[in-house]
Amino acid sequence: MSAMRPLVHPSIEDISVEGILHALSDPVRAAIYAELAGSGSAATCSNFLQIKERNIPKSTLSQHFRALRDAGLIRSERQGVEMFNTTRCGEIEQRFPGLIGAILHAHGVQAAGKAKKPGGKTKAS
Amino acid sequence: MSAMRPLVHPSIEDISVEGILHALSDPVRAAIYAELAGSGSAATCSNFLQIKERNIPKSTLSQHFRALRDAGLIRSERQGVEMFNTTRCGEIEQRFPGLIGAILHAHGVQAAGKAKKPGGKTKAS
DNA sequence: CCAGTAGTTCGAAACATATGAACTATAGAA
């Protein structure tokens, strides 16, 4: 029982901004996506069992990859026993120019800031 | 009982990309924010009781404004019995250049697309 | 002080997310 659904990728027109933002608003998914986009090459799920100094259970990782796929951010293809995941940056750039670049850049800025002052807090109003 | 907490705005350094993306991944909040950013002027909560052809209950609206405020996207100030809300676009642009612009632009692209083909769907793979 | 308006808080229901255990899918060895 409980068949394994075939992989579904939304067509480019069905990709929504809300979906993209939601998918990338999770720190683990953002890190996975940044890594995939940065390397420019394909990677398997289990390359990310350790990320951001955390251990992610593989069931959770699987869900994260599904979220990225459903949002239209990545394309996943089975090759033997593994899954190869690549970003769909190019397509998304066509539809929403500058979006992915700005988000990745912002994540970079934030990471750089954290590295400089590890525990820094300033007053809020 | 149940005092009313004073308004809190995160300082610019405590604003996170994840927080911004999460706040703007909700269609209602995205619409509110786009409106605020587009007009460039202040607006009260109840200006948005109708938005995107939906009626939003005011308790829900209040939570949405809180989410935007906590994410650092807007600044709210009480003036008499009303709240005046303005975006913090300028500050965020300093910290995360291009981010807000790209998101607002993407929302614009998406709205334009929807207007053209109201029920259009294409094949998924 | 009273009534009216703007927004907030509370509590419960509806929805979403994370994770261990059990599963499917594939490859290669025996």
Place this chain on the structure above:
DNA sequence: TTCTATAGTTCATATGTTTCGAACTACTGG
């Protein structure tokens, strides 16, 4: 072919988040 190992998925459930009506607070002008 059957057995074993590896990679990922699904399911059940516990935990967290979101929504929204009802009741509240805060302020203003009689």
